[in-house]
Amino acid sequence: MKRIAALILLASLSTGAFALEPFVVSDIRIEGLNRISAGTVFNYLPINKGDRLTNEEAQQAIRALYGTKFFSDVELERDGNILVIKVVERPSIAKLTIRGNNDIKTDDLKKGLKDIGLTEGETFDRLALDRVQQELIRQYYNRGKYNVSVSPHVTQLDRNRVAIDIEIREGKVAKLKEVNIVGNTAFTTKDIEKGFESGTTNWLSWYSKNDQYSQDKLSGDLKKLQSYYMDRGYADFNLDSSQVTISPDKRAMYIAADVIQGDIYHISDTHLLGQLILPEDTLRKLVFVHNGDLFNRRAIEATSDSIKALLANIGYAFAKVNSVPKLDKVNHTADITWYIQPGPRVYVRRVIFQGNTRTEDDVLRREMRQLEGSWYSQAAIDRSKIRMQQLGYFKTVTIDKQTVPGSDDEVDLTVKVEEQSAGSLTFGVGYSQYSGIILSSSVSQRNFLGTGDQFSVSAERSDYLTQISAGYSNPYLTDNGIGIGYNASFSRADYTDLGSQYASYSNSTKSFSTTLGFPITDFDRLSGSLGIGSTKINTYVGYTPQVLVDYINALGHNTIHTWTGSLSWVHDTRNSYWAPTHGGQLTASVNVALPGSTVQYWTFNGEANHYWPIGKGFVLYLDGKLGYGSTYGNQKYENTTADTALGPGIGYKAGQTVAFPFWMNFYAGGVTDVRGFQDNTLGPRACAGTSANGGPIAAAPNGFCSGSTYSYAQPIGGAFKVLGTAELYLPLPFLKDINTARVAWFVDVGQAYNSISNFRTSTLDASTGVSLHWQAPIGPLIISLGFPFRTQPGDSQYEERIQFTFGSQF
Template sequence: MKLNQLVAAGLMASSASFANAAVSDSEFVVEDIKVIGLQRVALGAALTYLPVQVGDRLNSFRITQAIRSLYSSTHFERVEILRDGSTLVVKVAERPTISNIIFEGNDDIKDEQLQESLDGNGVRIGEPLDKTVLTSIENGLKDFFYSIGKYNADVSAIVTPLPRNRVDLKLLFEEGDAAEIQQINIVGNSVFSDEELMKDLELQFDTPWWDFLSETRYQQQTLQGDMETLRSHYMDRGYLRFNIDSTQVSMTPEKDGIYIALNVNEGEQYTVSDVELVGDLLGNEEYIRLVLPINVGELYNQAEVTYTEEFISKYLGRFGYAYPTVTTVPEINDEDKTVKLTLSVDPGKRIYVRRINFEGNTVTSDSVLRQNVNQMEGTWLSNTSLETSKASLSRLTYMEEVEFETTRLPGLDDQVDVDFNVKEQPSGSFNAGIGYGDRTKLSLQAGIQQNNFLGTGKQVGLNVSTVSYQRSAQITYNDPYFTIDGISLGGTIGYSEFDGSDFNVIQYNSKRWSVGANIGYPINEVNRINFGLTYSSVELYNTGYYEQTEQFYNQFRDATDPEAPINYDSYQASVAWSRSTLNRGLFPTAGSSQRASLSVTTPNSDVNYFKAVLDTKFYFPLSRDTRWTVLARLRLGYGNGYGETNGNEQILPFTENFTAGGADTLRGFENNTVGPRGIIRGNTNSIVGPDGQVYPGGSATDGISISRRSLGGNAMALGGLELIVPTPFVDAEYDNSVRTSMFIDVGNVWDTEFDYDKYKDLTQYSTNSGGLIDYSDWTQYRSSAGISVQWISPMGPMVFSFSRAIQEREGDDAKFFTFNIGQTF
């Protein structure tokens, strides 16, 4: 091929000037076009980027345009335009295709974050590689490391050629150690000491070893935040003219230490001389003025000014004015050190909601979500309704995250769409348990619970248990959206066979079946009241002899056949109040919940008793991201009988006693072992049973034996504190499914009807279960401390607890490790 003209292109700008110089006097008409070097790019696609067609007259200017157009397609690494007679020859070298992207050595930046950054620069697998952007990516990553104090960091982009014009791209990181802050100096302060100013800063230096929350590693963004904290400290105390004149950040020659100096000008304090409201306050000026926190004659406070602006904006937002403009204009008088504040309010237009949309709900139907949304379509936008709706959705146990945003409609300045973005979590659980003990042996249980059945929000459960102490089956159903007003309807059917001797309680066997229904009414967004009625039939047999149970047995025992089973029926009416301001249904980190319930058997029941329970929890976040939170909880319970039967005073059936010990009450103690124990009264002729207990063998009663097993009590008080901490080695994005906490549990179960004086002077035959104590004394509490890890697994909630008993009583059965699957949180 004879080449009459050559224009070589490197970079677009330089190639254009070269082309003009080479062909300035040699124009020609293109009769044919050939493209050489295509591999991945189709010929038709390449020609679309070439602004030249057959028949066009080609000159240096048109060649420049062609080169620029081909480079702008991002497909080509090198472009040459040649002429062979009247044929235009385009010779290209395609950019290699990225076959794989590898990150190595990165600790401070996650792979996902790096890939997002590369995506923003068009660097992704399957796309052509533009090597010119690699340098800017390297420099950008280095700048990031420098901003967090890693001045020895290095980032290298390594490109490895592969067959078929493909490459592997590896980003190799050498992060090094972050520079530690050696000293922070605040220069120019006289009103406040260095110590007083430093305690509010996030960056610290020379901290004690135990203060592991302090940040001693230099970070540029954190320093900017600390400067704003310093500014707020002065501005909130009247120093309106405060200013940070300069900031110096220097490092040691080894680049491992940082010195920070902040030069401040404190100025003087200013007081508020007047507060004026101007603009359209929708007729609410009087109310707003009454609640303003800014008072004439007080020191200027920037935090109060900001709060006032936000309060007015939120207040107007309640009435549909979602985008108001509230501006505070200060008029400073430097002579008398006063400032007049003028709050200018422009409510803007009232905003209406056109449509409410839901995204992210792959299981839950939109209709279920709308049941929890207070904001209505077609009405004005209310920020209060939106926040309440978000809280209601977040408290659903099958929702992990809930966010919302308002989208203004193009061409309409008074309408928005509200988009709720939800992230669901498993709504069902497979409940299972496995354990082994010297008395319980191997125990197994299983069940299925679905809190969002087929995405309808209905709760359906089937639980079957075959542990050593119980065989049971229960079906539960609850429809929280029985009516559009939020009235709920549910019911249960259950059957169980129970052996107390294998449950760490006194010896007895029972058969029980029950059926019940309940209905709930919402009082408001956070309060609810429920009513229920349950019928149950109980048969007791194989009962042991215990002082505390005889009074109950005597109501039903057949004098002619004292060993016959005891049967009784009851109708139990209940009422319960619940309140919840928790930020999530599972693993909450803020807010509180309370539940109080009272159940009473009706007078026509064979047993007459009542039970009252109060359960409350408070979450106090310690950090802004709520990853550090304190949980305080308290559970109180009391029950007793009322009336008489056959001349016997009614008492709380011992089968309804409260028990404690185990994962959900007192960790560190064996399940159901805390509280009063059974007392057996007998003499020296008493018989020792196969379980080690003493049973009466004669009529004399000159001594007692204490059972190894718990009886439970009619009163209960349990509480505790937990410090919820970030789970080690687990990313923050999994906080909603994995939780670690350090806890202290404390509490007791006691019997208010127990008469200690009746037994205290009697001889004790057996002390292997501990001596007699006053079971009516509520101060005989137990306590424990430990660490708990909870995980919402695909099988359901799992709880692992390592605990140690701190306060225990003689005969208690301490337990170091507990493990539960399907435990209720």
């Protein structure tokens, strides 16, 4: 038998290294295989039976087998005309352990190791392990840990296996002791460093980690340094050098940056050259610098971006706009020219959806504002993305464009979505300070069978409330977006034991309604509904506030039948369903108890809110709400009652016009309202029972009732309500998904009134505090810590610092 070749460095040897006479391979035999199948080897082997084997082909065969990284040694031998391939398999990784890592999660590390083939079950490659060691050290260096050590240990096991143990000693983070900018005379170092991520230790360093050195953060800060000057006229600013010094114990870092400020430049002229496509006057409106202005690189780049965006909206998807400043160093002026290269105008050939395993393509396609076969429009694509995010079905939505091979005027769009649960099957127990124990069960689906229809059935039981409801809606009954919905409900509530938050009476209500919705614009929707309902109210003499008892007695009915009609308008520009960061909502609705109802009344509800991102993860949210109700027509009371809390001589008398029904009153105060106060406790209150002369018992200024069944006045709400909220959502560095939880500092103001004529800004209650909204495994959870700082007489007794509720929607 004659050896043909061997050894791992065979590929670098010359053909003359072989003393081989070419021969025709009659068969191939492989020796040394244990885990790897012969078929796998043959798949990589460039030699087949019947081939004529030469020195060059033998080298290629060895290179190919080494390239698989399955083998640590490969030899070719000849046995007659049989080619014998002898291999030594690399060991497999039986176990991979990482310990000592706190700064980087084990799962993240193992994911990175898997990407380079170092994972359990794979073939062990010593070179890959060395690369991993260097990469881990680099990652820790980027986190400012320069005294880190990474020690991999390989243990040989039986059956040609190995166990790998990577021991990490992270050490301490190197802290920045000094950041020195040399050469800056125009600005103070404090002003320049305001936007830096790096800095010396201060009272917020525990949160911002600004004093932990990172090469990535330093690179970003140096770019911000350059931008700071160039945005303020220093067009020839130059960063001469930067040095980073580390102490011998690798615990302290010192940064120095040498700058050459240069001179202040003003804009002398601006030009638009190239293929303008649009009239120059139109493009000039997007130029944000003008003659005489200070040189401002940010404004110059914003001009380029705005022109590109405008061209992208009319089909020029690959437009280029390059700004070229020409500096006059004698006169310190800058002449700016924007060169416009629109490229070809492109159509969208196809829109492809990926990742929607449950949701039908049609549900996504009907939200697309970029149509197939039409000009490419970046604005339409951006709007399509927002509409899909607003559905609430997807965690993420991305839209990518790809050129069509062989065509320079067509692109395909790929819409990639990551689905999240849009429904739930719940059997649970919750708790609220006001409702006590809540037993609930519900089936809800906002994306029923992937069609985009919404369906829900729920039942709830608490200390005072029993409620059953069912609803179904189809937002696209027609292709142009007309939707229809149905809702039926039954509830029974007994507030007699909740006198401090509700007036003491009980009711039971049955209702059914149907709604039609109509899209007006891409941001506006109008809807109208018709419904029927029946409410039975039970009042209790001596326990229910006398004003409510008298109202029912004068009305002559305790079963209230209502035919309802409503009209509502919604203007929605929010960028997300669950956790918006910009945009807002305007809503207005009118609900009318139609003629033929026991009491004819109407209510108006309006709300305006908006989100503003203000940088570094902070989001400002402002919200205002108001509600108003009144009766209409010429309905009269049937029975006469004594004077009531409305005032002497203003009792409910037969033939008098019916007042606004108390069961439709607006309330203020509570965890989802004016936080820091108990539920429904702000606004009008009344005493139960009558005085010695048969008249109503008046509540004292502090809210107490003398001679009443209850020592305190009970909330009865009013026909007018106003609320205002300001919230600052705070970034949570340890939380990547803001859909899971949000923390905010809030200020709430609000109050309810008997009528709009009673409204005075001086009578508004106000509170401030922090609030956590968390989609917990047990259900949505709200925790608020509120501190009232403005109260009306009698309101302070209803203050409540900590408020929470879970097991119900928020």
